[in-house]
Amino acid sequence: MRKRQMLTWITAAALGMSLLSGCSAGSKSAxxxxxxxxxxxxxxxxxxxxxxxxxxxxxxxxxxxxxxxxxxxxxxxxxxxxxxxxxxxxxxxxxxxxxxxxxxxxxxxxxxxxxxxxxxxxxxxxxxxxxxxxxxxxGTGSSLYVNPDKVKDLSDLADQGFLTLPGTAWDYWNAVTYEKAGIPEDQQNLVRVDSSQAALAVMTTGQGVAFWAGGVDAKKLEEAGMKALVSMDEIGLxxxxxxxxxxxxxxxxxxxxxxxxxxxxxxxxxxxxxxxxxxxxxxxxxxxxxxxxxxxxxxxxxxxxxxxxxxxxxxxxxxxxxxxxxxxxxxxxxxxxxxxxxxxxxxxxxxx
Structure with a gap:
C-alpha cells in the first residue's frame, strides 16, 4: 500500500499542474x-x-x-x-x-x-x-464528495482511495470519517496529494473516490460529477x-x-x-x-x-x-x- 500511495502522490502533483494550473494563482507569488x-x-x-x-x-x-x-x-x-x-x-x-x-x-x-x-x-x-x-x-462548510459510482455509503470507503493533504486538517477529518464508518486500519487507503487542486484532478481521473471539500473546490467536484455524501455537521466535525x-x-x-x-x-x-x-x-x-x-x-x-x-x-x-x-x-x-x-x-x- 505504501508504494501505491507514493505513486499516487507523484501522479497527483503532475495532474494538478497539467489539468488545473492557475486554480490557486495568487496576486503575488512566494x-x-x-x-x-x-x-x-x-x-x-x-x-x-x-x-x-x-x-x-x-x-x-x-x-x-x-x-x-x-x-x-x-x-x-x-x-x-x-x-x-x-x-x-x-x-x-x-x-x-x-x-x-x-x-x-x-x-x-x-x-x-x-x-x-x-x-x-x-x-x-x-x-x-x-x-x-x-x-x-x-467552519463547518465542507462536505465529503465522492464518486457516486463507487461510494454510496461511508462503509464503501474501505480499501478505496481517500484523498488527504498530509499534516493538515484533512488527516484528522479522514480519521474521524473512518471511525464513523467503522473501517479498520488495514482497510484504510489514504492517497496523499499536495494541494486541493491536485485532489480535484485525482478525483476526476478516478484514482481517488472521496475528498472533503467546500467552496470553489466543491463546485468543481460537482461539475465533474461528484456528489456530496455527508456534511461536516452530520459527522460531528x-x-x-x-x-x-x-x-x-x-x-x-x-x-x-x-x-x-x-x-x-x-x-x-x-x-x-x-x-x-x-x-x-x-x-x-x-x-x-x-x-x-x-x-x-x-x-x-x-x-x-x-x-x-x-x-x-x-x-x-x-x-x-x-x-x-x-x-x-x-x-x-x-x-x-x-x-x-x-x-x-x-x-x-x-x-x-
Missing part, C-alpha cells in the same frame, strides 16, 4: 519554506513604510479560504489602511505552507487550521517560534482557524499587531452586516460567482477570540494526534499562544 522552525530572520529589517507612512504587514493566506476573503474585503474597504496598515497578501495552497512562509521570514502573519496547528507544534515543539494570536472562525505569527515579529511589532487585529475585527463585523456587498467584491477580484461566497460565509461563525471552548477543541485534537503517534510527546497549548493583543483589545473574548 516560495514555500524549508523545515527548520527557527530559520526565520528578524523581521525588523523587512518591515518598511508603505505609501503615506503606512506600515507594511505581509500576510500569508490560504487560497479560496476565509482569511483570503477577509484580506481582500478589508483592503478594498480601507479598513487596514484606516489602522495604518498596508497589507501585502501572498496566496498559498494550504495553511501548512503559510507556516513555512512565517518561519523563514517571508510573511509576518498567516492562517492555520486546528489539526495543522496541533501537528506542526507537536513535531517542532522544542524549537518552534510559532505563536497562535487568536481564533479567526469556526468542525474546524477552528487561527491566525499565527512568530515570537520575533510579535516582540518587535506589538502596536502593529494590535492595529492588524482591529482591522480584521472591523472587516469581520462589516462582512456580517454586508454579506452581499462583500461577496460582490470577491466576485470582482476572484472571478467566482458571488453566490458561492454568500453560501460559504453562512458556514462560518466568525469571531476574534480564544475562549475555553477553543482550548478544549484544540486539546481534543491534540489528544487524538498524540494517541495515534503523530508526534512523540504532549505539550501545553499555552506555551504556543500569544493572546496579548486580543486580551488588551477584547478581554471578554479570551479564556481566563
Amino acid at each position: 516560495e514555500t519554506a524549508g523545515s527548520t522552525e527557527n530559520s526565520a530572520q528578524s523581521t525588523s529589517d523587512t518591515k518598511k513604510s508603505g505609501d503615506g507612512g503606512l506600515t507594511v504587514v505581509r500576510e500569508a493566506v490560504m487560497s479560496n479560504n476565509l482569511d483570503q476573503w477577509l484580506a481582500i474585503v478589508g483592503t478594498e474597504k480601507g479598513f487596514f489602511e484606516d489602522e495604518g496598515i498596508k497589507l501585502e497578501v501572498t496566496e498559498f495552497a494550504a495553511g501548512i505552507n503559510t507556516v513555512d512562509a512565517i518561519v523563514t521570514g517571508q510573511a509576518d502573519i498567516g492562517d492555520l487550521a486546528d489539526y495543522a496547528a496541533v501537528n506542526r507544534i507537536g513535531n517542532t515543539q522544542d524549537k518552534t517560534n510559532l505563536r497562535i494570536l487568536f481564533r479567526l472562525a469556526q 468542525y474546524t477552528d482557524q487561527y491566525l499565527i505569527s512568530s515570537t520575533e515579529y510579535l516582540a518587535q511589532n506589538p502596536e502593529t499587531v494590535e492595529s492588524f487585529v482591529k482591522a480584521v475585527k472591523t472587516t469581520q463585523e462589516w462582512v456580517e452586516e454586508n454579506t452581499d456587498e462583500a461577496a460582490g467584491i470577491l466576485e470582482n477580484k476572484l472571478k467566482v460567482p458571488k453566490q458561492q461566497f454568500i453560501d460559504k460565509f453562512e458556514n462560518y461563525k466568525m469571531d476574534l477570540d480564544f475562549p475555553e471552548e477553543a482550548v478544549e477543541h484544540f486539546d481534543g485534537i491534540k489528544a487524538w494526534a498524540l494517541e495515534n503517534g503523530k508526534f512523540a510527546k504532549d505539550y501545553d497549548l499555552k506555551d504556543f499562544t500569544d493572546l496579548t493583543a486580543i486580551k488588551k483589545l477584547y478581554p471578554d473574548k479570551v479564556a481566563e
Whole structure:
C-alpha cells in the first residue's frame, strides 16, 4: 500500500499542474519554506513604510479560504489602511505552507487550521517560534464528495482511495470519517496529494473516490460529477482557524499587531452586516460567482477570540494526534499562544 500511495502522490502533483494550473494563482507569488522552525530572520529589517507612512504587514493566506476573503474585503474597504496598515497578501495552497512562509521570514502573519496547528507544534515543539494570536472562525462548510459510482455509503470507503493533504486538517477529518464508518486500519487507503487542486484532478481521473471539500473546490467536484455524501455537521466535525505569527515579529511589532487585529475585527463585523456587498467584491477580484461566497460565509461563525471552548477543541485534537503517534510527546497549548493583543483589545473574548 505504501508504494501505491507514493505513486499516487507523484501522479497527483503532475495532474494538478497539467489539468488545473492557475486554480490557486495568487496576486503575488512566494516560495514555500524549508523545515527548520527557527530559520526565520528578524523581521525588523523587512518591515518598511508603505505609501503615506503606512506600515507594511505581509500576510500569508490560504487560497479560496476565509482569511483570503477577509484580506481582500478589508483592503478594498480601507479598513487596514484606516489602522495604518498596508497589507501585502501572498496566496498559498494550504495553511501548512503559510507556516513555512512565517518561519523563514517571508510573511509576518498567516492562517492555520486546528489539526495543522496541533501537528506542526507537536513535531517542532522544542524549537518552534510559532505563536497562535487568536481564533479567526469556526467552519463547518465542507462536505465529503465522492464518486457516486463507487461510494454510496461511508462503509464503501474501505480499501478505496481517500484523498488527504498530509499534516493538515484533512488527516484528522479522514480519521474521524473512518471511525464513523467503522473501517479498520488495514482497510484504510489514504492517497496523499499536495494541494486541493491536485485532489480535484485525482478525483476526476478516478484514482481517488472521496475528498472533503467546500467552496470553489466543491463546485468543481460537482461539475465533474461528484456528489456530496455527508456534511461536516452530520459527522460531528468542525474546524477552528487561527491566525499565527512568530515570537520575533510579535516582540518587535506589538502596536502593529494590535492595529492588524482591529482591522480584521472591523472587516469581520462589516462582512456580517454586508454579506452581499462583500461577496460582490470577491466576485470582482476572484472571478467566482458571488453566490458561492454568500453560501460559504453562512458556514462560518466568525469571531476574534480564544475562549475555553477553543482550548478544549484544540486539546481534543491534540489528544487524538498524540494517541495515534503523530508526534512523540504532549505539550501545553499555552506555551504556543500569544493572546496579548486580543486580551488588551477584547478581554471578554479570551479564556481566563
